[in-house]
Amino acid sequence: MGHSAAVWDSKIATENVKDWNGIDQIVLRNPHGASARVSLHGGQVISWRNDRGEELLFTSSKANGKAPKPMQGGIPICFPQFGSCGSLEQHGFARKKIWIVDQDPPSLPANDSNRKSFIDLLLKPSEEDLKFWPHSFELRLRVCLGMDGNLTLISRVRNIDGKPFSFSFAYHSYLSVSDISEVRIEGLETMDYFDNLCHKERFTEQGDAITFESEFDRVYLSSPNCVAVLDHERKRTYVLRKEGLPDVVVWNPWDKKSKAMADLGDDEYRQMICVDGAVIEKPISLKPGEEWKGRLEIVVVPSSFCSEDL
Numbered sequence: 001m002g003h004s005a006a007v008w009d010s011k012i013a014t015e016n017v018k019d020w021n022g023i024d025q026i027v028l029r030n031p032h033g034a035s036a037r038v039s040l041h042g043g044q045v046i047s048w049r050n051d052r053g054e055e056l057l058f059t060s061s062k063a064n065g066k067a068p069k070p071m072q073g074g075i076p077i078c079f080p081q082f083g084s085c086g087s088l089e090q091h092g093f094a095r096k097k098i099w100i101v102d103q104d105p106p107s108l109p110a111n112d113s114n115r116k117s118f119i120d121l122l123l124k125p126s127e128e129d130l131k132f133w134p135h136s137f138e139l140r141l142r143v144c145l146g147m148d149g150n151l152t153l154i155s156r157v158r159n160i161d162g163k164p165f166s167f168s169f170a171y172h173s174y175l176s177v178s179d180i181s182e183v184r185i186e187g188l189e190t191m192d193y194f195d196n197l198c199h200k201e202r203f204t205e206q207g208d209a210i211t212f213e214s215e216f217d218r219v220y221l222s223s224p225n226c227v228a229v230l231d232h233e234r235k236r237t238y239v240l241r242k243e244g245l246p247d248v249v250v251w252n253p254w255d256k257k258s259k260a261m262a263d264l265g266d267d268e269y270r271q272m273i274c275v276d277g278a279v280i281e282k283p284i285s286l287k288p289g290e291e292w293k294g295r296l297e298i299v300v301v302p303s304s305f306c307s308e309d310l
């Protein structure tokens with residue numbers, strides 16, 4: 001791209017475009033050719049490419065992004081509820097809303113914004129949202145693309161209400177994989193989990209890394225801050241580093257009868273694995289004026305990387 005790191009200006013490394021429904025998207029670029037695309041529909045990262053132009057996130061071929069339905073793929077934001085554990089619609093309303101760009105974002109710590117392309121999006125409840133979830137909040141999402149191509153999402157939820165509220169949260173990250181049979185997840189061994197396929201019953205994971213042979217839908221509880229998703233065929237490992245996000249969701253619909261398959265093309269379940277940094281078991285409680293922060297960084301490394309390096 002011809003930009004040296006010394007003169008790279010994160011402000012000029014962003015481009016505003018419109019999707020086929022006229023909804024704004026922001027494209028972040030780094031000087032080496034990596035990019036990330038964020039839609040104001042849902043505050044959803046819908047594409048993340050490395051410096052060779054390879055897509056790192058899965059998106060369903062059936063995704064048309066037509067509001068209000070969220071796109072099946074990328075990184076939808078689940079807030080203020082995860083799944084169906086609450087009175088709201090599945091995964092809450094944030095992923096269906098039109099967010100706004102904060103043109104004058106507050107400064108964040110230097111290690112979060114220094115020499116990165118980034119954009120800050122904001123979501124505040126509409127009158128309609130307040131009818132279903134009567135809590136005034138501000139949700140700020142910062143999406144950063146690093147010089148090294150790493151993708152970082154930082155969310156801040158502030159209670160701007162007069163009374164406390166609590167919420168769940170997840171970065172529902174659809175990672176692109178060569179084939180689900182080639183995938184192994186390390187870092188969740190011996191963790192307790194709720195199995196959504198067994199009435200949310202609690203089990204303990206055995207000592208082995210996770211592999212896939214059928215539908216999988218689990219919430220790992222209080223897990224380590226680093227989880228590796230290895231793709232043997234592509235010789236690629238995604239390393240997820242998280243802060244303020246104790247739980248990890250691992251999901252692949254597999255079963256053709258699964259309702260989620262309606263939004264996926266034939267056999268597309270093979271090309272994706274959802275691994276979310278999340279807060280589910282113990283929802284976050286905020287008193288008036290308090291703020292919560294959750295951070296997820298995804299790094300892609302060659303598969304020679306071993307889990308001992310985590």
Ligand SMILES: O=P(O)(O)OC[C@H]1O[C@@H](O)[C@H](O)[C@@H](O)[C@@H]1O
Binds near residue numbers: 083090217251
């Ligand atoms: O189809 P949605 O609403 O985007 O949800 C996708 C999946 O998300 C998972 O996290 C849930 O555990 C599944 O049950 C659900 O099907």
